[in-house]
Amino acid sequence: MKYDFDQIVDRRNTYSLKWDGGDLIKELGITQRYDQETLPLFTADMDFPVPQPLLDALHQTVEHRIFGYSIFPKEYFEAIQHWFKKRHDWDIQTEEIVYSPGTVHALNVAVRAFTEPGDGVIIQRPVYPPFTAAIEGNGRQVVNNALIREQDGSYSIDFEDFEAKAKNENTKLFILCNPHNPTGGIFTPEELARLADICEKNQVLIIADEIHGDLIRRNQTFIPIAKAAANTQHIITCTAINKTFNVAGLHCTNVIIPNPELRNIFSQAMGFQLPSPFTVSALIAVYHKGEEWLEQLKEYLDETMEYVQAFFAEKMPQVKVHIPEGTYVMWMDFSAYGITPEEVHDRIYNKANVLLEDGSMFGEEGQDFQRICVSSPRPIIKEALERIEKEFADLASPNHKAATIR
Numbered sequence: 248m249k250y251d252f253d254q255i256v257d258r259r260n261t262y263s264l265k266w267d268g269g270d271l272i273k274e275l276g277i278t279q280r281y282d283q284e285t286l287p288l289f290t291a292d293m294d295f296p297v298p299q300p301l302l303d304a305l306h307q308t309v310e311h312r313i314f315g316y317s318i319f320p321k322e323y324f325e326a327i328q329h330w331f332k333k334r335h336d337w338d339i340q341t342e343e344i345v346y347s348p349g350t351v352h353a354l355n356v357a358v359r360a361f362t363e364p365g366d367g368v369i370i371q372r373p374v375y376p377p378f379t380a381a382i383e384g385n386g387r388q389v390v391n392n393a394l395i396r397e398q399d400g401s402y403s404i405d406f407e408d409f410e411a412k413a414k415n416e417n418t419k420l421f422i423l424c425n426p427h428n429p430t431g432g433i434f435t436p437e438e439l440a441r442l443a444d445i446c447e448k449n450q451v452l453i454i455a456d457e458i459h460g461d462l463i464r465r466n467q468t469f470i471p472i473a474k475a476a477a478n479t480q481h482i483i484t485c486t487a488i489n490k491t492f493n494v495a496g497l498h499c500t501n502v503i504i505p506n507p508e509l510r511n512i513f514s515q516a517m518g519f520q521l522p523s524p525f526t527v528s529a530l531i532a533v534y535h536k537g538e539e540w541l542e543q544l545k546e547y548l549d550e551t552m553e554y555v556q557a558f559f560a561e562k563m564p565q566v567k568v569h570i571p572e573g574t575y576v577m578w579m580d581f582s583a584y585g586i587t588p589e590e591v592h593d594r595i596y597n598k599a600n601v602l603l604e605d606g607s608m609f610g611e612e613g614q615d616f617q618r619i620c621v622s623s624p625r626p627i628i629k630e631a632l633e634r635i636e637k638e639f640a641d642l643a644s645p646n647h648k649a650a651t652i653r
Contacts, residue, residue, distance in 0.1 A: 254296070278596045286602065288620050289604045298539075343503050345501070372391050372609060372611075373430065373606060378422050426573030431576060431578060457486060461541060473503065473505070480506040485502050487500040487501065565583040588607060592605055
């Protein structure tokens with residue numbers, strides 16, 4: 248069936264963090280202004296209705312009318328195996344799969360289970376803020392292998408620095424983000440193999456956050472690190488339907504752990520977990536029948552990103568932004584305006600009333616950046632960008648041609 252991603256669904260008064268969570272958002276210090284006119288494009292969930300087969304499965308679960316303790320049937324594991332074999336040629340054994348109610352939860356469990364207070368954990372900033380929180384919040388030390396920003400706006404790995412930090416006897420764990428959030432880069436099989444090899448040689452465990460792995464651009468290929476590595480016994484991979492199919496509220500992360508000893512340690516640290524019946528029926532439905540929706544979604548996101556890039560190139564050329572290889576986030580460099588990050592924030596968040604995420608939240612490497620999630624109907628993205636343009640008009644060069652929306 249054909250899906251209409253331009254359809255605007257009013258999410259207010261539906262318990263949405265993004266659209267109803269103004270008090271919490273202000274309390275967290277993300278913004279000072281949040282009201283009925285705010286356009287929130289800050290958090291990584293989508294404003295698109297989910298696939299019809301998913302709705303059908305959830306309706307069937309509701310119509311049963313009893314929502315008691317649930318199990319993971321064999322169909323649950325078979326659906327995971329089917330998806331990753333078909334999409335990535337990755338053979339996953341049933342016993343390797345450990346359920347977690349969320350990826351951030353799984354990261355925190357792994358940090359506590361496999362490191363001791365004071366141990367070092369490598370991350371690659373600018374990176375998703377909960378990585379830092381999982382490390383520092385559990386009394387461990389951040390070891391930053393900062394990514395290198397290239398002239399074209401892409402990022403690469405400083406392997407010499409990575410290896411030096413992996414060799415430190417205090418370094419015990421590496422949290423990989425691939426596709427990378429917020430830069431949107433997809434690491435190559437050669438890069439992943441090299442990272443895995445360095446970590447294996449230095450007895451550094453890898454936990455890979457690959458939950459954006461299905462959300463890639465046309466003509467791009469995503470390879471799980473477990474496929475690229477020569478040995479997977481030191482690798483733990485987080486997968487999820489949450490980002491791919493816009494079901495973060497159903498709490499469904501599946502952690503793939505080939506090493507039985509690591510799996511036993513992680514499972515004990517995770518504790519006994521039972522799923523919601525909605526989680527089970529959702530995963531089975533989307534991994535068997537959600538592919539058509541996903542392919543249409545990816546095409547829509549590609550076109551939205553092309554629009555965003557064109558808008559800035561024509562109306563706000565001081566903002567440097569490139570189309571990422573994966574994810575639905577775009578990483579925007581405002582440094583050419585020559586104003587402080589605080590003034591950039593004020594113009595966007597308080598005056599334009601558009602809610603993004605300050606790049607500084609991702610580490611000092613993001614100081615001059617803003618992250619935007621473009622996973623909303625294009626008319627909403629268009630309005631947000633036009634509001635931002637208006638508030639930067641006094642700093643802009645004249646006579647820019649108008650961008651056209653598809």
